[in-house]
Amino acid sequence: MAIKELKVLDQKLYNIARAIAEAIIPAGGAFEPGANEVDAALLFDHYIDRLSRIQFRFIKYILYMIQYTPLLTKFKLFTRMSLGERIKYLQGWEESRVSSKRYIFITLKLLIMMPFYSDDRIQDAIGIHSSMGEHPECLLKV
Amino acid sequence: MPAEGINMLFTYKDITKDIFEQPDVCIIGSGAGGAVMADVLSGAGLDVVVLEEGGYYTKDRYSNYKPYESFKILYRDYGATLAFGRIPIMLPLGRAVGGTTVINSGTCFRTPDSVLNDWAETFGIIKASPIDMEPYFERVEKTINVVPVDPEILGRNGLVFKRGADALGLSNGMLKHNMINCHGCGRCVFGCPTDAKQAVHLNFIPSAVKHGARVYANARADRIRVEGRTVKEITGSILNEETDNRIYSISVKPKLLIMSAGAVYTPYMLDRNNLRISPELGRNLAIHPAVRVTAMFDELIEGYKGVPQGNYMDAYASEGIMHEGIFVPPEIGLPVMGKLGFKGKELASNYNRTAAFGVMVSDKNSFGSVRAGVDNRPFITYSLHPYDIKKMIKGIAVASEVFFAAGAKSVNTSVFGFNELKTPDDISRLFEKKISATAFEMMAFHPLGTARMGEMPGHSVVDSFGKVHVIDNMFISDGSIVPTSLGVNPQITIMSLSMRNAEHIAENRSKLIK
Numbered sequence: 273m274a275i276k277e278l279k280v281l282d283q284k285l286y287n288i289a290r291a292i293a294e295a296i297i298p299a300g301g302a303f304e305p306g307a308n309e310v311d312a313a314l315l316f317d318h319y320i321d322r323l324s325r326i327q328f329r330f331i332k333y334i335l336y337m338i339q340y341t342p343l344l345t346k347f348k349l350f351t352r353m354s355l356g357e358r359i360k361y362l363q364g365w366e367e368s369r370v371s372s373k374r375y376i377f378i379t380l381k382l383l384i385m386m387p388f389y390s391d392d393r394i395q396d397a398i399g400i401h402s403s404m405g406e407h408p409e410c411l412l413k414v
Numbered sequence: 415m416p417a418e419g420i421n422m423l424f425t426y427k428d429i430t431k432d433i434f435e436q437p438d439v440c441i442i443g444s445g446a447g448g449a450v451m452a453d454v455l456s457g458a459g460l461d462v463v464v465l466e467e468g469g470y471y472t473k474d475r476y477s478n479y480k481p482y483e484s485f486k487i488l489y490r491d492y493g494a495t496l497a498f499g500r501i502p503i504m505l506p507l508g509r510a511v512g513g514t515t516v517i518n519s520g521t522c523f524r525t526p527d528s529v530l531n532d533w534a535e536t537f538g539i540i541k542a543s544p545i546d547m548e549p550y551f552e553r554v555e556k557t558i559n560v561v562p563v564d565p566e567i568l569g570r571n572g573l574v575f576k577r578g579a580d581a582l583g584l585s586n587g588m589l590k591h592n593m594i595n596c597h598g599c600g601r602c603v604f605g606c607p608t609d610a611k612q613a614v615h616l617n618f619i620p621s622a623v624k625h626g627a628r629v630y631a632n633a634r635a636d637r638i639r640v641e642g643r644t645v646k647e648i649t650g651s652i653l654n655e656e657t658d659n660r661i662y663s664i665s666v667k668p669k670l671l672i673m674s675a676g677a678v679y680t681p682y683m684l685d686r687n688n689l690r691i692s693p694e695l696g697r698n699l700a701i702h703p704a705v706r707v708t709a710m711f712d713e714l715i716e717g718y719k720g721v722p723q724g725n726y727m728d729a730y731a732s733e734g735i736m737h738e739g740i741f742v743p744p745e746i747g748l749p750v751m752g753k754l755g756f757k758g759k760e761l762a763s764n765y766n767r768t769a770a771f772g773v774m775v776s777d778k779n780s781f782g783s784v785r786a787g788v789d790n791r792p793f794i795t796y797s798l799h800p801y802d803i804k805k806m807i808k809g810i811a812v813a814s815e816v817f818f819a820a821g822a823k824s825v826n827t828s829v830f831g832f833n834e835l836k837t838p839d840d841i842s843r844l845f846e847k848k849i850s851a852t853a854f855e856m857m858a859f860h861p862l863g864t865a866r867m868g869e870m871p872g873h874s875v876v877d878s879f880g881k882v883h884v885i886d887n888m889f890i891s892d893g894s895i896v897p898t899s900l901g902v903n904p905q906i907t908i909m910s911l912s913m914r915n916a917e918h919i920a921e922n923r924s925k926l927i928k
């Protein structure tokens with residue numbers, strides 16, 4: 273990833289976002305492409321370019337939390353964990369009994385998954401075309 | 415050059431220098447409340463200026479965006495304005511010429527008679543009885559073309575819910591919407607790509623402009639200068655739409671100010687300007703908390719085809735529980751419904767067989783507030799009362815029963831710990847132990863009440879016609895004056911009150927506009 277393509281993340285944050293995106297949407301399973309096939313971390317970077325300074329700081333803080341907290345329990349950075357370990361680790365956020373942790377994770381999931389599932393290649397893969405611009409699918413053709 | 419076809423609607427592109435205006439009336443905000451005010455007052459011959467922070471968008475501009483990109487363009491804070499309490503509740507707000515009506519679902523309900531009668535009794539509000547309001551409802555509905563949704567464009571998501579409700583004998587029907595030639599593309603909350611939804615930027619705003627009102631898009635009001643009991647000046651910024659940076663200043667010295675920035679931004683702005691016009695300002699926030707219930711079917715649903723909020727079930731409306739259709743495309747639905755990893759991908763590939771319906775409760779007991787916070791943003795709090803939680807659980811249980819009666823294989827409640835109900839027998843689990851507010855994933859779409867009407871100054875912020883009790887030339891006309899939760903979607907209430915209040919101002923202009 274050439275750094276100049278990134279709008280708001282630096283290379284380090286991009287790498288963390290990429291590792292998170294891959295765990296949220298891994299390749300294979302019910303349909304083939306995963307986050308890295310469409311570079312969901314780059315789409316995420318482009319999507320969040322209009323967050324306010326405080327909101328962006330909050331996103332940065334979440335990314336760093338996810339990157340560094342495994343050091344305490346797994347003695348590894350998030351980006352150094354295997355895909356399986358990363359999925360399991362993030363499931364801990366998704367299913368946490370602490371509601372604020374769940375909410376923070378939903379926010380991140382939204383910002384990563386929205387651009388991913390809007391990508392035409394992914395909509396092809398899941399057989400849904402919900403965002404076709406001027407003439408989206410409809411019941412009565414105009 | 416002003417926006418094409420509309421001579422006096424200016425966007426940041428038309429503005430090349432600082433602006434000074436001295437109109438009769440300045441209106442801050444061009445949504446449901448502000449647009450109607452602008453039309454009626456300019457139609458009555460008053461010189462009107464409208465300041466709107468958001469941009470001017472019509473189908474030609476936003477139909478080329480993907481739905482999720484609308485959050486960036488037509489919503490405030492990417493649609494993630496939050497109310498904080500035991501759980502954060504997402505409270506999306508529109509930011510555009512036309513306000514939240516540009517991105518709302520288009521559902522139209524008149525204010526229930528019982529609510530209007532209650533306002534008279536509890537707050538002493540005059541001339542807002544069901545009979546008084548009738549002509550305003552009629553005129554508003556005519557202007558924005560309120561019609562029942564044609565069942566042909568309801569889509570299968572609405573139809574399966576109807577099937578279940580009918581099987582259980584629960585009262586339900588088609589909603590009324592403000593639309594012309596809707597073709598059921600399912601994108602109402604991202605901006606209607608064909609202008610079928612009659613948001614106020616397509617009717618009241620152009621009519622106001624025709625009457626001579628000057629509407630400034632990308633114009634944010636920042637400061638309100640008040641001396642004694644009189645508003646003297648509003649100053650603000652013309653914003654570059656791409657960056658939100660200030661490019662010019664705007665100063666308006668009106669004879670009368672109307673705040674129509676919505677139930678969140680009106681109290682926020684007044685607080686930020688240290689205008690503590692009442693101890694009730696910013697309090698009494700009602701939001702109609704809502705949750706979704708989703709269900710998996712064997713049959714093809716394709717819920718993103720059809721009017722997303724086309725039908726309702728009002729069997730429990732008397733208990734303050736309304737069920738209304740909701741459906742969003744997969745890119746929005748999957749992140750909130752789905753799991754991460756391979757399970758999430760499985761759900762994505764089954765999205766075509768997923769149905770969803772919304773549960774909304776009338777929040778008479780919960781309590782919220784708005785005040786100025788950090789980062790030039792409002793700080794919103796909201797705490798859900800245990801009684802309203804009970805209503806929410808009941809609403810979820812009923813929606814689950816309806817889905818099972820319609821043939822669902824399983825139901826997802828979005829309540830932590832009760833996510834998947836596999837059989838109708840599982841529904842009773844929802845009542846077995848106390849569910850706390852923190853278990854819900856909640857959203858809300860109808861902020862109301864933060865500058866409520868009433869005839870007792872200590873108990874309300876504005877009088878029965880929206881005039882601020884303690885300022886001689888300031889009115890409020892938006893969701894914030896609606897004194898209580900309505901139990902139904904509020905745009906018709908807000909527009910009709912605004913029309914009534916605007917007529918009151920026009921009739922009393924010699925006293926109010928000096």
Ligand SMILES: Cc1cc2nc3c(=O)[nH]c(=O)nc-3n(C[C@H](O)[C@H](O)[C@H](O)COP(=O)(O)OP(=O)(O)OC[C@H]3O[C@@H](n4cnc5c(N)ncnc54)[C@H](O)[C@@H]3O)c2cc1C
Nearest residue numbers: 443445447467513514518519520521635892893903904905
């Ligand atoms: C997703 C969604 C779906 C909804 N669906 C429905 C529905 O189906 N039916 C229904 O009845 N209601 C619905 N609503 C609610 C309804 O649209 C709102 O209640 C209504 O539009 C509120 O009107 P208002 O005048 O109070 O504020 P708004 O319509 O929000 O208008 C306020 C305007 O003020 C502007 N503003 C704020 N601060 C400033 C400032 N400092 N300077 C200049 N401008 C400023 C804002 O940008 C905004 O455009 C929905 C809401 C949402 C979010």
Ligand code: SF4
Nearest residue numbers: 596599600601602606
């Ligand atoms: S369903 Fe589509 S055409 Fe109909 S009002 Fe909504 S966005 Fe417009």
